[in-house]
Amino acid sequence: MTEMPELERDPRKIALQLLSAASLPDGQIFTELDAPRYTTVDYYRMACHMIFACQRCGNCCTTGDPIRLRPEDVAAIAKGLKIPLNKALKKYTITDPKKAGVLDFKHILPCKFYDLSAKGCKIYDIRPWSCRIFPFLGIYGSEDQIKVNESCPGSVETMKILKEAIEAARADAKMSDADDPAKVRSAKAFLRVALDSI
Numbered sequence: 001m002t003e004m005p006e007l008e009r010d011p012r013k014i015a016l017q018l019l020s021a022a023s024l025p026d027g028q029i030f031t032e033l034d035a036p037r038y039t040t041v042d043y044y045r046m047a048c049h050m051i052f053a054c055q056r057c058g059n060c061c062t063t064g065d066p067i068r069l070r071p072e073d074v075a076a077i078a079k080g081l082k083i084p085l086n087k088a089l090k091k092y093t094i095t096d097p098k099k100a101g102v103l104d105f106k107h108i109l110p111c112k113f114y115d116l117s118a119k120g121c122k123i124y125d126i127r128p129w130s131c132r133i134f135p136f137l138g139i140y141g142s143e144d145q146i147k148v149n150e151s152c153p154g155s156v157e158t159m160k161i162l163k164e165a166i167e168a169a170r171a172d173a174k175m176s177d178a179d180d181p182a183k184v185r186s187a188k189a190f191l192r193v194a195l196d197s198i
């Protein structure tokens with residue numbers, strides 16, 4: 001199993017780093033040609049992931065919302081379950097009725113991989129990207145706003161905590177040098193750790 005990085009959980013520290021990270025765009029900070037570029041909205045998303053605590057209510061895996069799959073998600077599931085790709089496609093996926101060419105999980109009421117007694121995911125290490133980024137959905141690298149799922153109590157709580165922490169951080173005198181490029185780079189690196197943890 002891949003070792004997950006330790007995440008900072010203190011909302012105040014996260015909010016301070018977020019305000020610093022958001023003060024200059026990636027293009028001015030990461031000059032490496034192969035460095036991934038993220039938007040300010042992405043950094044807000046990363047901060048949400050750091051604060052988020054799942055309440056294990058099971059809503060996301062049991063209430064029948066479509067669960068999107070990328071081709072690489074199905075390939076990873078097939079590999080993890082040690083079955084051929086075409087069998088995984090047939091057994092677990094359907095074409096989204098509203099979006100041609102987009103795949104969803106076939107069984108979602110509840111998801112076939114939800115363990116009702118343990119209240120957890122049976123394929124946690126190979127779960128699809130849409131499950132990994134839930135409940136702060138969105139396309140990384142775009143300015144699309146974070147879509148918070150109101151049926152997820154953990155996300156509602158996270159937004160409240162982050163909003164309060166940002167307000168407190170804005171009032172902090174140390175924010176005066178928040179747009180120092182070295183500090184911004186360090187803040188962006190701090191938040192990017194969240195992506196490795198999901």
Ligand code: SF4
Pocket residue numbers: 060061067111112113114115120121122123124127128131
């Ligand atoms: S794959 Fe796992 S995390 Fe995703 S919906 Fe199914 S049970 Fe939930």
Ligand code: SF4
Pocket residue numbers: 053054055056057058059060061134135151152153154155
């Ligand atoms: S809906 Fe939110 S709080 Fe409930 S299990 Fe899913 S991620 Fe956790």
